[in-house]
Amino acid sequence: MAKAASRLFSLLLRLLAAAATLSATIIMATSHDSTTIFGVTLDAKFQYTPSFKFFVVANAIGCGYSLVVLFVPPRSSLSRLVIVPDVMVALLLTAAVAAAGALAHLGKRGNSHAGWLPTCGQIPSFCHHVMGALICAFVGAAAYLFLLLDTIHTVLSPLLPSSPS
Amino acid sequence: MAKAASRLFSLLLRLLAAAATLSATIIMATSHDSTTIFGVTLDAKFQYTPSFKFFVVANAIGCGYSLVVLFVPPRSSLSRLVIVPDVMVALLLTAAVAAAGALAHLGKRGNSHAGWLPTCGQIPSFCHHVMGALICAFVGAAAYLFLLLDTIHTVLSPLLPSSPS
Numbered sequence: 438m439a440k441a442a443s444r445l446f447s448l449l450l451r452l453l454a455a456a457a458t459l460s461a462t463i464i465m466a467t468s469h470d471s472t473t474i475f476g477v478t479l480d481a482k483f484q485y486t487p488s489f490k491f492f493v494v495a496n497a498i499g500c501g502y503s504l505v506v507l508f509v510p511p512r513s514s515l516s517r518l519v520i521v522p523d524v525m526v527a528l529l530l531t532a533a534v535a536a537a538g539a540l541a542h543l544g545k546r547g548n549s550h551a552g553w554l555p556t557c558g559q560i561p562s563f564c565h566h567v568m569g570a571l572i573c574a575f576v577g578a579a580a581y582l583f584l585l586l587d588t589i590h591t592v593l594s595p596l597l598p599s600s601p602s
Numbered sequence: 603m604a605k606a607a608s609r610l611f612s613l614l615l616r617l618l619a620a621a622a623t624l625s626a627t628i629i630m631a632t633s634h635d636s637t638t639i640f641g642v643t644l645d646a647k648f649q650y651t652p653s654f655k656f657f658v659v660a661n662a663i664g665c666g667y668s669l670v671v672l673f674v675p676p677r678s679s680l681s682r683l684v685i686v687p688d689v690m691v692a693l694l695l696t697a698a699v700a701a702a703g704a705l706a707h708l709g710k711r712g713n714s715h716a717g718w719l720p721t722c723g724q725i726p727s728f729c730h731h732v733m734g735a736l737i738c739a740f741v742g743a744a745a746y747l748f749l750l751l752d753t754i755h756t757v758l759s760p761l762l763p764s765s766p767s
Contacts, residue, residue: 485715488704517758524689524750531693532700539653539701540708544716550650551709553718585689592757593682 443591444511450584455503457577458530461570462496465489465537468566472559479556481563488536489567495533496574499526499581520588527581534574541567608756609676615749620668622742623695626735627661630654630702633731637724644721646728653701654732660698661739664691664746685753692746699739706732 471480483489502522509516544564547555557564636645648654667687674681709729712720722729 479717480715482715486713487707520754520758521751524692524747524754527689528692528696528747532696535697535700536704539704542652543705543708543718548651550645550647551718551721552644553708553716556716582689582693586686589685589689593685 443587447584447587448507450580450587451503451507454577454580454584455500455507457573457580458496458500458503461573461577462493462500464566464573465493465496465570468563468570470560470563470566474559479559481556481560483567486540488540492533492537492570492574495529496570496577499530499577502526517592520585520592523581523584523588527578527585530574530578530581534571534578537567537574538571541571608752612749612752613672615745615752616668616672619742619745619749620665620672622738622745623661623665623668626738626742627658627665629731629738630658630661630735633728633735635725635728635731639724644724646721646725648732651705653705657698657702657735657739660694661735661742664695664698664742667691682757685750685757688746688750688753692743692750695739695743695746699736699743702732702739703736706736 465483469482471478473479483493503526506519506522509519541564543553543555544567545555545557547553630648634647636643638644648658668691671684671687674684706729708718708720709732710720710722712718
C-alpha cells in the first residue's frame with residue numbers, strides 16, 4: 438500500500454516536471470519583444486542570450502527525459518538505475534534556472550558598476566515571458582529535487598533500522 | 603577491501619570538494635580591480651554583483667559542510683543520511699557556478715542586443731580572479747557529483763542482483 442502510494446507520488450512528480458519544463462521551454466522560446474529608443478531598435482529574443490539558449494535546451498532535455506522515463510517498467514532493475522539520470526537532470530535544470538535567473542535579474546535591475554542598464558522597462562513583454570518561464574522551470578527543478586528525496590527515502594528506509602558494517 | 607577503497611575514495615572527494623570550494627570562496631572574495639575611462643571610474647568587486655555574492659556564500663556553505671561531514675562516523679546510520687544534504691550542496695554549488703558563469707560570460711563577451719558592453723578588457727585582473735574562482739567551484743561541484751554517484755553505487759549494488767517487487 439505504502440509502495441503503491443510512493444509509486445503514484447513519483448509518477449505525479451514526473452508528470453509535473455514534464456509539464457513544467459515543457460511550459461518553460463515554450464514560454465521562453467516564444468518570447469519576443471522590441472522597442473526603439475533614439476532611433477536605435479532594441480530587439481529581444483532568447484537566442485541573443487547564451488544563458489537563455491542553455492535554458493531552453495536544458496528544459497527541453499528535462500521534458501523529454503521526464504516523458505521517456507515514464508515508460509520504464511516500475512518493478513525492473515532499470516527503475517532503480519534511473520536515479521543516476523535523475524541526479525543529472527536535477528543538476529541540469531538547477532543550472533538552467535540559476536543562469537537564466539542571473540540574466541533576468543540583470544535585465545530587471547541592471548548593474549550600474551558595470552555600466553549595464555536595466556532593459557525590462559523597454560521590453561516588458563519579453564521580461565514577463567522570461568519570468569513566467571523561470572517560474573515554470575523552478576517548479577520542474579523542485580519536482581526533481583522531491584523525486585530524488587523520494588527515491589533516497591525509498592532506497593534507504595529498509596537499510597536504516599539495521600546497522601551493517 | 604572494496605568497502606575500504608570506496609570509503610577512501612569518498613573521503614578524498616570530500617577533501618577535494620572542501621579545498622576547491624575554499625579556494626573558490628577566497629579567490630572570488632579577494633577579487634578587486636578598477637579602471638578609469640573618460641573620467642569615469644569603473645570599480646569591480648564581487649559585492650556589486652548579486653550572482654557573485656551568491657557564489658561566495660554558496661561556496662562557503664559547501665566548504666563548511668564538506669569539513670563538518672568528515673567527522674560523521676563512517677559506520678553510523680547518520681553516514682547513510684548525509685546523501686540528503688549531499689544532494690542539496692551539489693545543487694547549491696551547481697547553481698552558484700551557473701549563475702556566476704552566466705555573468706562572467708557577459709563580462710567577457712557583452713551582449714550587444716541589450717546594450718551591455720564587455721568589461722573584461724578594462725578590468726582584466728578581476729576577470730582572471732572570477733575565472734579562477736569558477737574553475738575551483740566547478741571542481742567542487744564535480745566532486746559532489748562523483749560523491750553522489752559513488753553513494754548511489756554503494757547503496758544500489760547490493761540491491762541490483764535481486765528483483766524485489
